[in-house]
Amino acid sequence: MGRVLRFETKTGVCDLEAAAVWVGSDLLVWIQGGEAPHIGAVAMAQPRPSLADPNKVSATTSVFAYVGHKEDMLAQKAAQTLASALNTRVVVTAGAHWDNLDSAGIKKVMANFNDLLGVVLQGLLRE
Numbered sequence: 001m002g003r004v005l006r007f008e009t010k011t012g013v014c015d016l017e018a019a020a021v022w023v024g025s026d027l028l029v030w031i032q033g034g035e036a037p038h039i040g041a042v043a044m045a046q047p048r049p050s051l052a053d054p055n056k057v058s059a060t061t062s063v064f065a066y067v068g069h070k071e072d073m074l075a076q077k078a079a080q081t082l083a084s085a086l087n088t089r090v091v092v093t094a095g096a097h098w099d100n101l102d103s104a105g106i107k108k109v110m111a112n113f114n115d116l117l118g119v120v121l122q123g124l125l126r127e
């Protein structure tokens with residue numbers, strides 16, 4: 001197992017953190033945040049030629065989520081994005097919880113997630 005790479009958002013509101021480690025040629029990423037970090041969803045993605053353009057890489061992704069958890073979209077997007085960009089198999093776990101999060105808070109979580117995903121990808125591309 002390789003060295004663990006760590007990433008985080010630092011906005012001061014609904015921040016998230018991620019860690020990534022290469023397991024052979026596969027990638028394991030966990031994303032967490034909030035008052036009660038946990039595993040709410042897991043996504044596995046495998047790269048493949050794009051159905052629209054076989055010269056591009058896409059990925060097939062499977063997602064599992066615990067009942068009542070909404071991190072499935074985060075795990076799916078992260079796994080799909082990383083597997084396609086890095087052309088490797090990826091497993092992502094995601095779990096973040098804030099009590100009484102309103103719609104503005106949800107938007108902030110999503111903005112932080114998108115920023116974090118970009119930082120994770122750039123960090124892995126530099127490795």
